[in-house]
Amino acid sequence: MTAASPAFPVFPPGFTFGTATASYQIEGAHDEDGRGPSIWDTFSHTPGRTQGGATGDVACDHYHRYPEDVALLRELGVDSYRFSVAWPRVQPLGSGPVNEKGLDFYDRLTDSLLDAGISPAVTLYHWDLPQALEDRGGWRVRETAEHFAEYTRAVVDRLGDRVGRWITLNEPYCSSFVGYAEGRHAPGAREGTAALATAHHLLLAHGYAVKALREAGAREIGITLNLDRIEAASSSAADLGALRRAETLHNEVWTQPLFAGRYPEAEAETWGALADGSYRQDGDLEIIGAPLDFVGLNFYRPLTVKDAPHTEPDPLLRTATDIGVVETDPYGTRHTTMGWPVVPEAFTDLLVDLTARHPDLPPIHITENGSAEADTVSPDGAVHDAERVTYLQDHLRALSAAVDAGVDVRGYYVWSLLDNFEWARGYGQRFGIVRVDYDTQERTPKDSYHWFRGLIASHRADAPVQEH
Ligand code: FCB
Secondary structure, three states: OOOOOOOOOOOOOOOEEEEEOOHHHHOOOOOOOOOOOEHHHHHHOOOOOOHHHOOOOOOOOHHHHHHHHHHHHHHHOOOEEEEEOOHHHHOOOOOOOOOHHHHHHHHHHHHHHHHOOOEEEEEEEOOOOEHHHHOOOHHHOHHHHHHHHHHHHHHHHHHOOOOOEEEEEEOHHHHHHHHHHHOOOOOOOOOOHHHHHHHHHHHHHHHHHHHHHHHOOOOEEEEEEOOOOEEEOOOOHHHHHHHHHHHHHHHHHHHHHHHHOOOOOOHHHHHHHHOOOOOOOOOHHHHHOOOOOEEEEEOOOOEEEEEOOOOOOOOOOOOOOOOOEEEEOOOOOOEOOOOOEOOHHHHHHHHHHHHHHOOOOOOEEEEEOOOOOOOOOOOOOOOOOHHHHHHHHHHHHHHHHHHHOOOOEEEEEEEOOEOOOOHHHOOOOOOOOEEEEOOOOEEEEOHHHHHHHHHHHHOOOOOOOOOO
16 A cells, blocks of 8 residues: 555445444343353353353443443444344243343344434344254254244344344354364364254255245345455465365355355365265255345455365364365464454455356445454553554455455445454454453543544545545
8 A cells, every 4th residue: 555545445325334243242241131041151161162261241241331332333423233133132042932131132222223323234143052052953953043043033023123234144154163163162062074064054044044034024134254265375286175175165165055056066075975965955055045135244364275184084083174274374464463464455356256256146245354453552541553443444445446346345344343252262352443441341442443433434425525
């Protein structure tokens, strides 16, 4: 970027600006008003699973402080706010009776957003599966997908008259492979074929939810994926093979059934006998591939992969991610505190490539993008998070380059409004544009919040026109 380029990238009229959060990461109030336990309660309370033993018991206490958080959103000037509904608040046991008090919370939140002129974008599943369903097999079993449809109906019945945008699942890659194969996330399992079954059942749950949402008259329906921009470490046949397997694992498991009506071509070569398809039934692809109004994409960093020997010799114990690929990092760039390389051009390339591969892809919303930084509070009481401002500015420029190249992107949500519980990494990773002091729950808008506010304001009808 040259010093002369304008501070704010420019997006077409009608472009949506927003911020995103997720229930378990911010709400707290883990046992209030009838909420049942989720797999993340169990996992975070198991010694050794999260950094420092962090849990979401209190998190940002958003369940009680949401009016203050909505006021921050109003001041920011966002068009939309993406939040997730906690399934165990709505159905404490994951099926059967609906807990009206749980729905009341999302009802109040929705109304206060609308009062502030902000349109809600609701994610139905951001990883907090009711523990009672995990006890009955979790995503390994097909019934969980059926229960998800029942839960979706309960939520849309209550909020459907006021919520325009619906996201069925957030990053099913993480719910399946990180949760059931790598075991880094809840429920912390390390399995092979069963992990592949979870990916299939999540897609099926998505398809059932799309049907339930359509029947209820929902206006805009999509799914959020974390598709990856992946490159091979070299052009050797071995590394290109690793690239193909990694593409299957990260991308094609999702894009092929959702947008091309088929299962990934390279699954046998990727997983061998693990991919036995025993969990599939005739007709599933039609359910999964129901037309969508948009696709949500989360982008943080690119991946580079290299061939590697399988580390688990026993095929019965070999997990679904142990496919002979290791990640390397050739980027001579800055890394965020997550250890992720900062490569904005990869964002443009991902979007341009995806659209070339899937010309019929529905319009795109960037449902998450942001960076974790080592923020500090300055003596003046402010948080001067210059690295985050640069990250957001460069990624928004990369996004605007993709729009210029013809990619149909309609919106962008910063991850995240607040510092929050970063899953297995606990509270050490701060992604917020608003700082949260976890001792006092005090919120302090960071410089990045003020920068994003300026960017949004520059797009308002009465703002002076900027050069691109
Ligand atoms: C994504 C998750 C989100 C957050 C960011 C940093 O994978 O969807 O909840 O943790 O990463």
